[in-house]
Structures are given as C-alpha cells and as structure tokens.
Amino acid sequence: MIEKGKSALLALLVVASLVQSYLLAYSMPSMEAKVRTEQDYVTTDPLGPEEQVENLLLPEQLVLHLGADKHTVFYPNDTFYDMVLDKLRGREFKGFQQDTIESVNWDQVRKDDVGIEVRFGRAVPFELLQRVFKLDSNFLFSADSVSRIWIFARKDREEVRTFFFSSDGRNVYESLRADLTVQDVQQYAGFGQYWTPFLYSDGGVYVPEAAKTYDAVRVPFTRYTPDQIQRNLFFDPATTRMIQDRQDGTQIYTDSKKGLIVEQESGWLSYSDPVAPTSSQNSLSDNITSAVLFINQHGGWNGTHRLVRGEGSASDSVIRFQQYYRGLPIIPTGGFRFGYIQLTIQQGNVSSYERSLLVLGEKDKKLSPQRKLPAGDTLMTMIKDAAAGGIVESIFPAYRPQLEKDSVLLQPVWAIRLAGGEVRTVG
DSSP: HHHHHHHHHHHHHHHHHHHHHHHHHHHHHOOOOOOOOOHHHHOOOOSSSSGGGGGGGGEEEEEEEEEEEEEEOOTTTTTHHHHHHHHTTTTTHHHHHHEEEGOOHHHHHHHHHHEEEEEEEEEHHHHTTTTTSEOOOOOOTSSSSEEEEEEEEOOOSSEEEEEEETTSEEEEEEEEEEEEOOOHHHHHTTTTTSOOOOOOETEEEESSOOOOOEEEEEEEEOOHHHHHHHHHHOOOOOOOEEEETTTSEEEEESSOOOOOOEEEETTEEEOOOOOOOSSSHHHHHHHHHHHHHHHHHHHOOOOOOEEOOOTTTTOEEEEEEEETTTTTTTTOOOOOSSSEEEEEETTTTTEEEESSSEEEEEEEEEEEEEEEEEOHHHHHHHHHHOOOOOOEEEEEEEEEEOOOOSSEEEEEEEEEEEEESEEEEOO
C-alpha cells in the first residue's frame, strides 16, 4: 500500500515537473527592462507643420549664362525659378567621374557657352541631393558634398557637359551620362533672355545692371507660448521648474539637465541639452536629417525654410535653416533675432536649438511705394563697404525685419554672404 502511494506521488511530481517545463518554455515572461522611455510617455503638440528634408535643400539662386558674356540670375521669388528647377529635377545624372577643378577653363565657359548654374546656400551631401535630383549613387565619391551644379552646351560642338562642384573647392564630378540635350540647355537659358541682365564680378558674384523692385510688407504674427514650448522640449514637464523670471519677461526653465531660455519681448528661445563630446566623425548628412526630425517633433516649421551655413562656422555640427517670405530670405540685423532656426548636433543628438516664437500670418499688407534696390556701380560700392574687406560669396535680395507691436515690418534690401558664412544687409 505504501509502495503504491509512493508511486502515485512520484507520478504526480513528474507531471508537475512537465507542466512547469511547458510553462517556462512557452509562457516565459519577457526579460526586457520595463522602463518607460521619455518617448513613451510624451506626446508633443504639433505647433507647426512637419517638413521633408528634400524641400529644405533647394538652390539659393539659378545663374543663367546666355553666351557672349551675358548672364542673368533667378532667385526663388522669380517667375521662372520653379519652372527651370522642375525641369532639372526631372532629368537623370549618371556615370560620375572625378577631376580637378582646373580641368576646365571656367572663365571661358562662363563667357562663351550657354548654360545654367545651380547654386546652394550650403554644400549639400550627395546622399541628400539624391532626394532633389535623380543622381546615380554608385560611384566612389558619393560621400562628398556639392556646392553647385554647372550645366553647359559647348559652343563648338553638339555636346552638353554637367559638373557637380565639391564643397572643398578643389574637385568636380562630371556626369558623363546626363539626360540632357543641347536643345534642353538652350531652352532653360531662353527663360532668362528678357530678364534683368547681370554682370559678373570678381569672386564669382553677379550684380544686376538694372534696379530690381520689391514690395515692403507688414505681416501680423502670433506667438508660441512658453507653456507650449515647455511641453514640446521637456520630456516630462512635471519635473521642469522655472528658476528665473526677469523684469524684461525673460524666463528660464530647467529639469536639472536641460535648459530653456524664453525671451518674451523679442520672441526668441534658446534650448540646451548638454551632449558628451565624442571623437567620432560627424556626418553632415546624418546631422541635417536629425535636425529636420527634431524640428518636426518639437514645434514644427513656422514658414518656408532652406538649408544655409551657420554664420562664422564651417562645422558640420551646426545646422541652420533660413526662413523665407514671398521667396526672399529674412535677414535680421541689430538686436532683433528672427528668421532662422539653428541647431548644434553631435552624432544625431541635439545639444542646442534656437528659433523665434513668432509665427508670421498668411495675410500681409503691401506698403507704397515699392522699393527699388540699387544696381550696377552704385550697388558694387555699397557691397564693398558692407563687406569691409571680406570675401563676398553671394549677393541676393532679402527682407530686413523690424519688430512692431502686433506685426513684423519686412523691408526689401540687398544682402551679401561672406566666405565665413556671415550674412550682412547692404544699405
């Protein structure tokens, strides 16, 4: 009887063991850490629309060469800018071959050959430029960046040549199989036949021979509130505290690691999140992509923007997006900071973020009379004075903002960008 009991008990233990083994094998609880990440519990308010990287990489200007040393320039606000750019975006560029910049006599090409230059406000990595143009990515130097593209039809024969200029200024990449004909290039240049003529000036800039006219406008604005910004930049706003509220309305917030300064009077925010320095190389392509993603997730875009160089910095870690209005960049002067978003990024991590709290409205009021911007020798003298000995890389029409009570006054002016990236208004 006792032996039978032992046998039954042993059988029960074996069954129990098998059941436990089954549960361990098929119902094992997850061993992953059950830590709620910051992204898990925070949903930021979409203050502005999101943007795609490719929409921020558009050229600063299109230079058309008409032959016989005649030229003109299309800026983003000009009638034919989008038309020419759309045609170029539909073409394919393949079969890249590297060469030195001295391999072509560019002065001769500029004077004699019909063509078009696509000029960017900042060198764009090939990897990202593929989102704008149809580029062949299977070549050795695709990790480089491009400052401009020059397409021209040879005067002496039925041939089109297409060159992508490296950001280092020493190399060019020729597309040996570009989907372009001589007739295509002549058509593009033909759009500028009756446009304002420009003269080439030493250093690579083009100066209009005739005055250009633009509207001054007064634009009403709304503001992002400090509470909205706080919720968008701190993963757990409940742990954030305001440590200072100055008489001028400047408020300082912190969660003991990240910091936020909100200048209520001027409508400017500065956000910092210390990132440990790294010896790894920064990728410009990754940093631009990370910057766009961060802005999309933390406030969105308050208007049209384009990628440009951060002033005084050639570092790939500083990413700046210039704001445009009516096709003209907004260039702040004096103490009023406005018209750009700038980030500092290390290995995909944002360590600083600056932008305006002001959001321009969709309706504006044109002011009379229109403003004529100077041209020719008068403009050249003004540019020389504004540059104060610096090397001028580009000249373009812009808006100079002035903060008013409930609006921003945008006055048209000429602007120049110096070799170091600094932008100044002329006059």
